[in-house]
Amino acid sequence: MDGILPLWKPKGLTSHDCVFKIRKIFQTKKVGHTGTLDPEVEGVLPICIGQATKIVPFLTETRKTYSAEITLGTATETEDRYGKIIEEANVLDEFSSVDIKQVLSSFHGEIKQIPPMYSAVKINGKKLYEYAREGKVIERPQRTVAIHHIQLCEGSINKSSNRLSFKFDVECSKGTYIRTLCVDIGKELGYPAHMSGLVRTKTGCFDKDNTYTFEEINQATDLASLLEPIVKGVEDLSVYYVDEHIKKKVLNGQKLNLPDLLPATDPFRVQYHDELLAIYKSHPDDKQLMKPVRVFN
Known part of the structure:
Protein backbone atom coordinates (compact mmCIF):
# COMPACT_ATOMS: atom_id res chain seq x y z
CA MET A 1 0.00 0.00 0.00
CA ASP A 2 1.21 3.49 -0.88
CA GLY A 3 -0.29 6.63 0.58
CA ILE A 4 -0.58 9.00 3.52
CA LEU A 5 -2.35 8.03 6.73
CA PRO A 6 -3.59 11.19 8.49
CA LEU A 7 -3.12 10.08 12.10
CA TRP A 8 -4.42 11.84 15.19
CA LYS A 9 -1.48 11.21 17.53
CA PRO A 10 -2.60 10.58 21.10
CA LYS A 11 -0.85 11.82 24.22
CA GLY A 12 1.61 9.40 25.75
CA LEU A 13 3.22 8.19 22.52
CA THR A 14 6.29 9.52 20.73
CA SER A 15 6.15 10.03 16.98
CA HIS A 16 8.46 7.02 16.65
CA ASP A 17 6.06 4.94 18.77
CA CYS A 18 3.35 5.79 16.26
CA VAL A 19 5.55 4.70 13.35
CA PHE A 20 6.26 1.39 15.11
CA LYS A 21 2.54 0.73 15.68
CA ILE A 22 1.65 1.59 12.06
CA ARG A 23 4.37 -0.75 10.77
CA LYS A 24 2.76 -3.61 12.69
CA ILE A 25 -0.80 -2.74 11.62
CA PHE A 26 0.05 -2.27 7.93
CA GLN A 27 2.69 -5.03 7.97
CA THR A 28 5.35 -2.96 6.22
CA LYS A 29 8.68 -1.42 7.20
CA LYS A 30 8.31 1.52 4.79
CA VAL A 31 6.68 3.96 7.20
CA GLY A 32 7.78 7.47 8.16
CA HIS A 33 6.32 10.39 10.11
CA THR A 34 6.32 14.01 8.97
CA GLY A 35 7.28 16.13 11.95
CA THR A 36 8.02 15.17 15.54
CA LEU A 37 5.42 15.78 18.23
CA ASP A 38 6.41 15.58 21.90
CA PRO A 39 4.90 12.59 23.77
CA GLU A 40 2.55 14.81 25.82
CA VAL A 41 1.25 16.63 22.73
CA GLU A 42 -1.62 15.30 20.66
CA GLY A 43 -2.58 16.27 17.16
CA VAL A 44 -2.24 15.85 13.41
CA LEU A 45 0.67 13.62 12.40
CA PRO A 46 0.56 12.45 8.76
CA ILE A 47 2.22 9.05 8.39
CA CYS A 48 3.71 8.15 5.00
CA ILE A 49 3.48 4.53 3.90
CA GLY A 50 5.18 2.74 1.00
CA GLN A 51 6.24 5.05 -1.84
CA ALA A 52 4.76 7.98 0.10
CA THR A 53 7.88 7.85 2.31
CA LYS A 54 9.63 9.58 -0.61
CA ILE A 55 7.77 12.82 0.19
CA VAL A 56 8.48 12.87 3.95
CA PRO A 57 10.97 15.79 3.58
CA PHE A 58 8.38 17.82 1.63
CA LEU A 59 5.58 17.27 4.15
CA THR A 60 7.98 18.03 6.98
CA GLU A 61 8.66 21.42 5.38
CA THR A 62 4.97 22.42 5.27
CA ARG A 63 3.35 24.90 7.61
CA LYS A 64 1.99 23.66 10.94
CA THR A 65 -0.95 25.04 12.94
CA TYR A 66 -1.27 24.74 16.70
CA SER A 67 -3.64 25.64 19.50
CA ALA A 68 -1.49 26.59 22.46
CA GLU A 69 -2.01 27.68 26.04
CA ILE A 70 0.42 29.95 27.87
CA THR A 71 0.58 30.49 31.62
CA LEU A 72 2.16 33.64 33.02
CA GLY A 73 3.84 33.67 36.42
CA THR A 74 5.87 30.46 36.18
CA ALA A 75 8.89 29.49 34.07
CA THR A 76 10.20 25.93 33.85
CA GLU A 77 13.47 24.39 32.69
CA THR A 78 11.69 22.59 29.82
CA GLU A 79 9.52 25.61 28.91
CA ASP A 80 6.38 23.48 29.34
CA ARG A 81 4.30 22.37 32.35
CA TYR A 82 6.27 19.16 32.84
CA GLY A 83 9.58 20.73 33.81
CA LYS A 84 11.06 21.88 37.10
CA ILE A 85 10.04 25.43 38.08
CA ILE A 86 12.98 27.82 37.77
CA GLU A 87 11.25 31.20 38.22
CA GLU A 88 8.00 32.49 39.70
CA ALA A 89 6.28 35.86 39.97
CA ASN A 90 2.81 36.96 40.96
CA VAL A 91 0.87 38.32 38.00
CA LEU A 92 -0.44 41.64 39.30
CA ASP A 93 -1.36 43.28 36.00
CA GLU A 94 -4.89 43.04 34.63
CA PHE A 95 -4.26 42.29 30.97
CA SER A 96 -7.14 42.91 28.60
CA SER A 97 -7.67 41.04 25.35
CA VAL A 98 -6.53 44.18 23.55
CA ASP A 99 -3.24 44.18 25.49
CA ILE A 100 -2.58 40.53 24.69
CA LYS A 101 -3.57 40.85 21.02
CA GLN A 102 -1.14 43.73 20.62
CA VAL A 103 1.73 41.65 22.00
CA LEU A 104 0.80 38.61 19.90
CA SER A 105 0.72 40.71 16.74
CA SER A 106 4.33 41.78 17.38
CA PHE A 107 5.38 38.17 16.74
CA HIS A 108 3.83 38.05 13.27
CA GLY A 109 6.34 37.53 10.45
CA GLU A 110 9.93 36.36 10.70
CA ILE A 111 11.24 36.11 14.25
CA LYS A 112 14.42 34.88 15.93
CA GLN A 113 14.35 31.95 18.35
CA ILE A 114 16.95 30.22 20.47
CA PRO A 115 16.16 26.48 20.64
CA PRO A 116 15.36 25.30 24.18
CA MET A 117 17.89 23.19 26.04
CA TYR A 118 15.35 20.39 26.24
CA SER A 119 15.19 19.78 22.49
CA ALA A 120 16.66 17.37 19.95
CA VAL A 121 18.80 20.02 18.23
CA LYS A 122 22.38 18.78 17.93
CA ILE A 123 25.39 20.82 18.99
CA ASN A 124 28.80 19.21 18.37
CA GLY A 125 27.14 15.90 17.59
CA LYS A 126 25.17 15.76 20.83
CA LYS A 127 21.49 16.54 21.41
CA LEU A 128 20.71 19.53 23.59
CA TYR A 129 18.50 17.55 25.97
CA GLU A 130 21.47 15.28 26.68
CA TYR A 131 23.50 18.30 27.82
CA ALA A 132 20.49 19.51 29.83
CA ARG A 133 20.17 16.19 31.67
CA GLU A 134 23.83 16.57 32.66
CA GLY A 135 23.02 19.97 34.12
CA LYS A 136 24.87 21.83 31.36
CA VAL A 137 23.67 24.91 29.49
CA ILE A 138 25.14 25.18 25.99
CA GLU A 139 25.29 28.31 23.86
CA ARG A 140 22.79 27.84 21.00
CA PRO A 141 22.74 29.79 17.75
CA GLN A 142 19.63 31.78 16.92
CA ARG A 143 17.41 30.52 14.12
CA THR A 144 14.92 32.39 11.99
CA VAL A 145 11.37 31.05 11.85
CA ALA A 146 8.16 32.46 10.42
CA ILE A 147 4.87 33.11 12.20
CA HIS A 148 2.28 33.29 9.42
CA HIS A 149 -0.73 33.82 11.66
CA ILE A 150 -1.23 34.25 15.39
CA GLN A 151 -4.51 35.00 17.13
CA LEU A 152 -5.88 35.09 20.67
CA CYS A 153 -8.69 32.61 21.32
CA GLU A 154 -11.62 34.72 22.45
CA GLY A 155 -12.82 34.11 26.00
CA SER A 156 -9.72 32.11 26.92
CA ILE A 157 -8.14 34.57 29.40
CA ASN A 158 -8.20 33.09 32.89
CA LYS A 159 -6.83 34.80 36.03
CA SER A 160 -6.51 32.81 39.26
CA SER A 161 -4.06 32.40 42.16
CA ASN A 162 -1.75 35.17 40.92
CA ARG A 163 -1.36 33.36 37.60
CA LEU A 164 -2.85 34.24 34.23
CA SER A 165 -3.37 31.94 31.26
CA PHE A 166 -4.78 32.29 27.77
CA LYS A 167 -4.95 30.32 24.55
CA PHE A 168 -3.88 31.31 21.07
CA ASP A 169 -3.84 29.76 17.60
CA VAL A 170 -0.65 29.97 15.56
CA GLU A 171 0.35 28.94 12.04
CA CYS A 172 4.10 28.71 11.66
CA SER A 173 7.01 27.39 9.66
CA LYS A 174 9.00 24.23 10.23
CA GLY A 175 11.38 24.47 13.17
CA THR A 176 9.25 26.79 15.30
CA TYR A 177 9.28 25.96 19.00
CA ILE A 178 5.90 26.89 20.46
CA ARG A 179 7.34 26.42 23.96
CA THR A 180 9.93 29.10 23.23
CA LEU A 181 7.30 31.31 21.62
CA CYS A 182 5.28 31.16 24.85
CA VAL A 183 8.34 32.09 26.92
CA ASP A 184 9.09 35.04 24.62
CA ILE A 185 5.46 36.22 24.71
CA GLY A 186 5.68 36.12 28.50
CA LYS A 187 8.81 38.28 28.41
CA GLU A 188 7.00 40.86 26.28
CA LEU A 189 4.20 40.92 28.85
CA GLY A 190 6.77 41.25 31.65
CA TYR A 191 6.43 37.86 33.34
CA PRO A 192 8.05 34.43 33.42
CA ALA A 193 5.92 32.01 31.41
CA HIS A 194 5.65 28.49 30.07
CA MET A 195 3.55 26.54 27.58
CA SER A 196 0.81 24.85 29.60
CA GLY A 197 -0.95 23.10 26.71
CA LEU A 198 -0.49 22.31 23.02
CA VAL A 199 -2.43 20.59 20.24
CA ARG A 200 -1.33 20.43 16.59
CA THR A 201 -4.47 21.08 14.57
CA LYS A 202 -3.06 21.06 11.04
CA THR A 203 -0.04 19.92 9.02
CA GLY A 204 0.02 21.12 5.42
CA CYS A 205 -3.41 20.31 3.99
CA PHE A 206 -4.21 17.73 6.69
CA ASP A 207 -6.36 18.95 9.58
CA LYS A 208 -8.11 17.41 12.58
CA ASP A 209 -11.35 16.73 10.70
CA ASN A 210 -9.76 14.23 8.28
CA THR A 211 -7.58 12.28 10.72
CA TYR A 212 -7.98 8.81 12.21
CA THR A 213 -7.34 7.65 15.76
CA PHE A 214 -5.60 4.37 16.51
CA GLU A 215 -8.94 2.99 17.66
CA GLU A 216 -10.49 3.78 14.27
CA ILE A 217 -7.49 2.33 12.43
CA ASN A 218 -7.63 -0.90 14.41
CA GLN A 219 -11.35 -1.24 13.68
CA ALA A 220 -11.01 -0.60 9.94
CA THR A 221 -11.82 -3.53 7.65
CA ASP A 222 -10.07 -1.94 4.67
CA LEU A 223 -6.82 -0.23 5.67
CA ALA A 224 -6.15 1.02 2.14
CA SER A 225 -9.33 3.10 2.30
CA LEU A 226 -7.79 5.19 5.11
CA LEU A 227 -4.89 6.35 2.95
CA GLU A 228 -4.80 9.65 1.11
CA PRO A 229 -3.02 9.74 -2.29
CA ILE A 230 0.63 10.74 -2.30
CA VAL A 231 -0.13 13.84 -4.35
CA LYS A 232 -2.11 15.32 -1.46
CA GLY A 233 1.10 15.62 0.53
CA VAL A 234 2.71 17.83 -2.10
CA GLU A 235 -0.27 19.95 -3.10
CA ASP A 236 1.66 23.09 -2.15
CA LEU A 237 4.09 22.41 -5.02
Missing part, protein backbone atom coordinates in the same frame (compact mmCIF):
# COMPACT_ATOMS: atom_id res chain seq x y z
CA SER A 238 3.15 23.71 -8.46
CA VAL A 239 2.54 21.17 -11.21
CA TYR A 240 4.07 20.63 -14.67
CA TYR A 241 2.03 18.36 -16.95
CA VAL A 242 3.72 16.11 -19.50
CA ASP A 243 2.49 13.92 -22.36
CA GLU A 244 2.77 10.14 -22.59
CA HIS A 245 6.09 10.31 -24.45
CA ILE A 246 7.74 12.47 -21.74
CA LYS A 247 6.07 10.37 -19.04
CA LYS A 248 8.31 7.41 -19.92
CA LYS A 249 11.43 9.58 -19.61
CA VAL A 250 10.25 10.90 -16.25
CA LEU A 251 9.65 7.40 -14.87
CA ASN A 252 13.16 6.47 -16.00
CA GLY A 253 14.53 9.38 -13.95
CA GLN A 254 15.93 11.29 -16.92
CA LYS A 255 16.97 14.91 -16.87
CA LEU A 256 14.69 17.05 -19.05
CA ASN A 257 14.68 20.48 -20.64
CA LEU A 258 13.05 23.11 -18.48
CA PRO A 259 9.72 24.35 -19.86
CA ASP A 260 9.54 27.87 -21.29
CA LEU A 261 7.01 28.79 -18.61
CA LEU A 262 8.69 27.91 -15.34
CA PRO A 263 6.60 26.41 -12.51
CA ALA A 264 5.87 28.79 -9.64
CA THR A 265 7.73 26.64 -7.11
CA ASP A 266 11.07 24.88 -7.28
CA PRO A 267 10.92 21.91 -6.72
CA PHE A 268 7.63 21.11 -8.48
CA ARG A 269 5.37 18.18 -9.29
CA VAL A 270 5.48 16.42 -12.67
CA GLN A 271 2.18 14.78 -13.63
CA TYR A 272 0.54 12.92 -16.49
CA HIS A 273 -3.08 14.07 -16.14
CA ASP A 274 -3.91 13.28 -12.47
CA GLU A 275 -1.06 10.79 -12.06
CA LEU A 276 1.86 11.99 -9.97
CA LEU A 277 5.03 10.83 -11.71
CA ALA A 278 7.84 12.61 -9.92
CA ILE A 279 9.14 15.70 -8.18
CA TYR A 280 11.68 17.67 -10.18
CA LYS A 281 13.75 20.78 -9.59
CA SER A 282 15.85 23.02 -11.78
CA HIS A 283 19.36 21.69 -12.37
CA PRO A 284 21.91 23.52 -10.17
CA ASP A 285 24.61 23.40 -12.85
CA ASP A 286 22.60 23.84 -16.05
CA LYS A 287 19.84 26.44 -16.16
CA GLN A 288 18.32 24.79 -19.23
CA LEU A 289 17.64 21.49 -17.49
CA MET A 290 15.56 20.06 -14.70
CA LYS A 291 16.46 16.96 -12.67
CA PRO A 292 14.39 14.45 -10.66
CA VAL A 293 14.31 14.65 -6.88
CA ARG A 294 11.83 11.80 -6.35
CA VAL A 295 10.33 9.39 -8.89
CA PHE A 296 7.18 7.37 -8.18
CA ASN A 297 7.31 4.12 -10.12
Whole structure:
Protein backbone atom coordinates (compact mmCIF):
# COMPACT_ATOMS: atom_id res chain seq x y z
CA MET A 1 0.00 0.00 0.00
CA ASP A 2 1.21 3.49 -0.88
CA GLY A 3 -0.29 6.63 0.58
CA ILE A 4 -0.58 9.00 3.52
CA LEU A 5 -2.35 8.03 6.73
CA PRO A 6 -3.59 11.19 8.49
CA LEU A 7 -3.12 10.08 12.10
CA TRP A 8 -4.42 11.84 15.19
CA LYS A 9 -1.48 11.21 17.53
CA PRO A 10 -2.60 10.58 21.10
CA LYS A 11 -0.85 11.82 24.22
CA GLY A 12 1.61 9.40 25.75
CA LEU A 13 3.22 8.19 22.52
CA THR A 14 6.29 9.52 20.73
CA SER A 15 6.15 10.03 16.98
CA HIS A 16 8.46 7.02 16.65
CA ASP A 17 6.06 4.94 18.77
CA CYS A 18 3.35 5.79 16.26
CA VAL A 19 5.55 4.70 13.35
CA PHE A 20 6.26 1.39 15.11
CA LYS A 21 2.54 0.73 15.68
CA ILE A 22 1.65 1.59 12.06
CA ARG A 23 4.37 -0.75 10.77
CA LYS A 24 2.76 -3.61 12.69
CA ILE A 25 -0.80 -2.74 11.62
CA PHE A 26 0.05 -2.27 7.93
CA GLN A 27 2.69 -5.03 7.97
CA THR A 28 5.35 -2.96 6.22
CA LYS A 29 8.68 -1.42 7.20
CA LYS A 30 8.31 1.52 4.79
CA VAL A 31 6.68 3.96 7.20
CA GLY A 32 7.78 7.47 8.16
CA HIS A 33 6.32 10.39 10.11
CA THR A 34 6.32 14.01 8.97
CA GLY A 35 7.28 16.13 11.95
CA THR A 36 8.02 15.17 15.54
CA LEU A 37 5.42 15.78 18.23
CA ASP A 38 6.41 15.58 21.90
CA PRO A 39 4.90 12.59 23.77
CA GLU A 40 2.55 14.81 25.82
CA VAL A 41 1.25 16.63 22.73
CA GLU A 42 -1.62 15.30 20.66
CA GLY A 43 -2.58 16.27 17.16
CA VAL A 44 -2.24 15.85 13.41
CA LEU A 45 0.67 13.62 12.40
CA PRO A 46 0.56 12.45 8.76
CA ILE A 47 2.22 9.05 8.39
CA CYS A 48 3.71 8.15 5.00
CA ILE A 49 3.48 4.53 3.90
CA GLY A 50 5.18 2.74 1.00
CA GLN A 51 6.24 5.05 -1.84
CA ALA A 52 4.76 7.98 0.10
CA THR A 53 7.88 7.85 2.31
CA LYS A 54 9.63 9.58 -0.61
CA ILE A 55 7.77 12.82 0.19
CA VAL A 56 8.48 12.87 3.95
CA PRO A 57 10.97 15.79 3.58
CA PHE A 58 8.38 17.82 1.63
CA LEU A 59 5.58 17.27 4.15
CA THR A 60 7.98 18.03 6.98
CA GLU A 61 8.66 21.42 5.38
CA THR A 62 4.97 22.42 5.27
CA ARG A 63 3.35 24.90 7.61
CA LYS A 64 1.99 23.66 10.94
CA THR A 65 -0.95 25.04 12.94
CA TYR A 66 -1.27 24.74 16.70
CA SER A 67 -3.64 25.64 19.50
CA ALA A 68 -1.49 26.59 22.46
CA GLU A 69 -2.01 27.68 26.04
CA ILE A 70 0.42 29.95 27.87
CA THR A 71 0.58 30.49 31.62
CA LEU A 72 2.16 33.64 33.02
CA GLY A 73 3.84 33.67 36.42
CA THR A 74 5.87 30.46 36.18
CA ALA A 75 8.89 29.49 34.07
CA THR A 76 10.20 25.93 33.85
CA GLU A 77 13.47 24.39 32.69
CA THR A 78 11.69 22.59 29.82
CA GLU A 79 9.52 25.61 28.91
CA ASP A 80 6.38 23.48 29.34
CA ARG A 81 4.30 22.37 32.35
CA TYR A 82 6.27 19.16 32.84
CA GLY A 83 9.58 20.73 33.81
CA LYS A 84 11.06 21.88 37.10
CA ILE A 85 10.04 25.43 38.08
CA ILE A 86 12.98 27.82 37.77
CA GLU A 87 11.25 31.20 38.22
CA GLU A 88 8.00 32.49 39.70
CA ALA A 89 6.28 35.86 39.97
CA ASN A 90 2.81 36.96 40.96
CA VAL A 91 0.87 38.32 38.00
CA LEU A 92 -0.44 41.64 39.30
CA ASP A 93 -1.36 43.28 36.00
CA GLU A 94 -4.89 43.04 34.63
CA PHE A 95 -4.26 42.29 30.97
CA SER A 96 -7.14 42.91 28.60
CA SER A 97 -7.67 41.04 25.35
CA VAL A 98 -6.53 44.18 23.55
CA ASP A 99 -3.24 44.18 25.49
CA ILE A 100 -2.58 40.53 24.69
CA LYS A 101 -3.57 40.85 21.02
CA GLN A 102 -1.14 43.73 20.62
CA VAL A 103 1.73 41.65 22.00
CA LEU A 104 0.80 38.61 19.90
CA SER A 105 0.72 40.71 16.74
CA SER A 106 4.33 41.78 17.38
CA PHE A 107 5.38 38.17 16.74
CA HIS A 108 3.83 38.05 13.27
CA GLY A 109 6.34 37.53 10.45
CA GLU A 110 9.93 36.36 10.70
CA ILE A 111 11.24 36.11 14.25
CA LYS A 112 14.42 34.88 15.93
CA GLN A 113 14.35 31.95 18.35
CA ILE A 114 16.95 30.22 20.47
CA PRO A 115 16.16 26.48 20.64
CA PRO A 116 15.36 25.30 24.18
CA MET A 117 17.89 23.19 26.04
CA TYR A 118 15.35 20.39 26.24
CA SER A 119 15.19 19.78 22.49
CA ALA A 120 16.66 17.37 19.95
CA VAL A 121 18.80 20.02 18.23
CA LYS A 122 22.38 18.78 17.93
CA ILE A 123 25.39 20.82 18.99
CA ASN A 124 28.80 19.21 18.37
CA GLY A 125 27.14 15.90 17.59
CA LYS A 126 25.17 15.76 20.83
CA LYS A 127 21.49 16.54 21.41
CA LEU A 128 20.71 19.53 23.59
CA TYR A 129 18.50 17.55 25.97
CA GLU A 130 21.47 15.28 26.68
CA TYR A 131 23.50 18.30 27.82
CA ALA A 132 20.49 19.51 29.83
CA ARG A 133 20.17 16.19 31.67
CA GLU A 134 23.83 16.57 32.66
CA GLY A 135 23.02 19.97 34.12
CA LYS A 136 24.87 21.83 31.36
CA VAL A 137 23.67 24.91 29.49
CA ILE A 138 25.14 25.18 25.99
CA GLU A 139 25.29 28.31 23.86
CA ARG A 140 22.79 27.84 21.00
CA PRO A 141 22.74 29.79 17.75
CA GLN A 142 19.63 31.78 16.92
CA ARG A 143 17.41 30.52 14.12
CA THR A 144 14.92 32.39 11.99
CA VAL A 145 11.37 31.05 11.85
CA ALA A 146 8.16 32.46 10.42
CA ILE A 147 4.87 33.11 12.20
CA HIS A 148 2.28 33.29 9.42
CA HIS A 149 -0.73 33.82 11.66
CA ILE A 150 -1.23 34.25 15.39
CA GLN A 151 -4.51 35.00 17.13
CA LEU A 152 -5.88 35.09 20.67
CA CYS A 153 -8.69 32.61 21.32
CA GLU A 154 -11.62 34.72 22.45
CA GLY A 155 -12.82 34.11 26.00
CA SER A 156 -9.72 32.11 26.92
CA ILE A 157 -8.14 34.57 29.40
CA ASN A 158 -8.20 33.09 32.89
CA LYS A 159 -6.83 34.80 36.03
CA SER A 160 -6.51 32.81 39.26
CA SER A 161 -4.06 32.40 42.16
CA ASN A 162 -1.75 35.17 40.92
CA ARG A 163 -1.36 33.36 37.60
CA LEU A 164 -2.85 34.24 34.23
CA SER A 165 -3.37 31.94 31.26
CA PHE A 166 -4.78 32.29 27.77
CA LYS A 167 -4.95 30.32 24.55
CA PHE A 168 -3.88 31.31 21.07
CA ASP A 169 -3.84 29.76 17.60
CA VAL A 170 -0.65 29.97 15.56
CA GLU A 171 0.35 28.94 12.04
CA CYS A 172 4.10 28.71 11.66
CA SER A 173 7.01 27.39 9.66
CA LYS A 174 9.00 24.23 10.23
CA GLY A 175 11.38 24.47 13.17
CA THR A 176 9.25 26.79 15.30
CA TYR A 177 9.28 25.96 19.00
CA ILE A 178 5.90 26.89 20.46
CA ARG A 179 7.34 26.42 23.96
CA THR A 180 9.93 29.10 23.23
CA LEU A 181 7.30 31.31 21.62
CA CYS A 182 5.28 31.16 24.85
CA VAL A 183 8.34 32.09 26.92
CA ASP A 184 9.09 35.04 24.62
CA ILE A 185 5.46 36.22 24.71
CA GLY A 186 5.68 36.12 28.50
CA LYS A 187 8.81 38.28 28.41
CA GLU A 188 7.00 40.86 26.28
CA LEU A 189 4.20 40.92 28.85
CA GLY A 190 6.77 41.25 31.65
CA TYR A 191 6.43 37.86 33.34
CA PRO A 192 8.05 34.43 33.42
CA ALA A 193 5.92 32.01 31.41
CA HIS A 194 5.65 28.49 30.07
CA MET A 195 3.55 26.54 27.58
CA SER A 196 0.81 24.85 29.60
CA GLY A 197 -0.95 23.10 26.71
CA LEU A 198 -0.49 22.31 23.02
CA VAL A 199 -2.43 20.59 20.24
CA ARG A 200 -1.33 20.43 16.59
CA THR A 201 -4.47 21.08 14.57
CA LYS A 202 -3.06 21.06 11.04
CA THR A 203 -0.04 19.92 9.02
CA GLY A 204 0.02 21.12 5.42
CA CYS A 205 -3.41 20.31 3.99
CA PHE A 206 -4.21 17.73 6.69
CA ASP A 207 -6.36 18.95 9.58
CA LYS A 208 -8.11 17.41 12.58
CA ASP A 209 -11.35 16.73 10.70
CA ASN A 210 -9.76 14.23 8.28
CA THR A 211 -7.58 12.28 10.72
CA TYR A 212 -7.98 8.81 12.21
CA THR A 213 -7.34 7.65 15.76
CA PHE A 214 -5.60 4.37 16.51
CA GLU A 215 -8.94 2.99 17.66
CA GLU A 216 -10.49 3.78 14.27
CA ILE A 217 -7.49 2.33 12.43
CA ASN A 218 -7.63 -0.90 14.41
CA GLN A 219 -11.35 -1.24 13.68
CA ALA A 220 -11.01 -0.60 9.94
CA THR A 221 -11.82 -3.53 7.65
CA ASP A 222 -10.07 -1.94 4.67
CA LEU A 223 -6.82 -0.23 5.67
CA ALA A 224 -6.15 1.02 2.14
CA SER A 225 -9.33 3.10 2.30
CA LEU A 226 -7.79 5.19 5.11
CA LEU A 227 -4.89 6.35 2.95
CA GLU A 228 -4.80 9.65 1.11
CA PRO A 229 -3.02 9.74 -2.29
CA ILE A 230 0.63 10.74 -2.30
CA VAL A 231 -0.13 13.84 -4.35
CA LYS A 232 -2.11 15.32 -1.46
CA GLY A 233 1.10 15.62 0.53
CA VAL A 234 2.71 17.83 -2.10
CA GLU A 235 -0.27 19.95 -3.10
CA ASP A 236 1.66 23.09 -2.15
CA LEU A 237 4.09 22.41 -5.02
CA SER A 238 3.15 23.71 -8.46
CA VAL A 239 2.54 21.17 -11.21
CA TYR A 240 4.07 20.63 -14.67
CA TYR A 241 2.03 18.36 -16.95
CA VAL A 242 3.72 16.11 -19.50
CA ASP A 243 2.49 13.92 -22.36
CA GLU A 244 2.77 10.14 -22.59
CA HIS A 245 6.09 10.31 -24.45
CA ILE A 246 7.74 12.47 -21.74
CA LYS A 247 6.07 10.37 -19.04
CA LYS A 248 8.31 7.41 -19.92
CA LYS A 249 11.43 9.58 -19.61
CA VAL A 250 10.25 10.90 -16.25
CA LEU A 251 9.65 7.40 -14.87
CA ASN A 252 13.16 6.47 -16.00
CA GLY A 253 14.53 9.38 -13.95
CA GLN A 254 15.93 11.29 -16.92
CA LYS A 255 16.97 14.91 -16.87
CA LEU A 256 14.69 17.05 -19.05
CA ASN A 257 14.68 20.48 -20.64
CA LEU A 258 13.05 23.11 -18.48
CA PRO A 259 9.72 24.35 -19.86
CA ASP A 260 9.54 27.87 -21.29
CA LEU A 261 7.01 28.79 -18.61
CA LEU A 262 8.69 27.91 -15.34
CA PRO A 263 6.60 26.41 -12.51
CA ALA A 264 5.87 28.79 -9.64
CA THR A 265 7.73 26.64 -7.11
CA ASP A 266 11.07 24.88 -7.28
CA PRO A 267 10.92 21.91 -6.72
CA PHE A 268 7.63 21.11 -8.48
CA ARG A 269 5.37 18.18 -9.29
CA VAL A 270 5.48 16.42 -12.67
CA GLN A 271 2.18 14.78 -13.63
CA TYR A 272 0.54 12.92 -16.49
CA HIS A 273 -3.08 14.07 -16.14
CA ASP A 274 -3.91 13.28 -12.47
CA GLU A 275 -1.06 10.79 -12.06
CA LEU A 276 1.86 11.99 -9.97
CA LEU A 277 5.03 10.83 -11.71
CA ALA A 278 7.84 12.61 -9.92
CA ILE A 279 9.14 15.70 -8.18
CA TYR A 280 11.68 17.67 -10.18
CA LYS A 281 13.75 20.78 -9.59
CA SER A 282 15.85 23.02 -11.78
CA HIS A 283 19.36 21.69 -12.37
CA PRO A 284 21.91 23.52 -10.17
CA ASP A 285 24.61 23.40 -12.85
CA ASP A 286 22.60 23.84 -16.05
CA LYS A 287 19.84 26.44 -16.16
CA GLN A 288 18.32 24.79 -19.23
CA LEU A 289 17.64 21.49 -17.49
CA MET A 290 15.56 20.06 -14.70
CA LYS A 291 16.46 16.96 -12.67
CA PRO A 292 14.39 14.45 -10.66
CA VAL A 293 14.31 14.65 -6.88
CA ARG A 294 11.83 11.80 -6.35
CA VAL A 295 10.33 9.39 -8.89
CA PHE A 296 7.18 7.37 -8.18
CA ASN A 297 7.31 4.12 -10.12
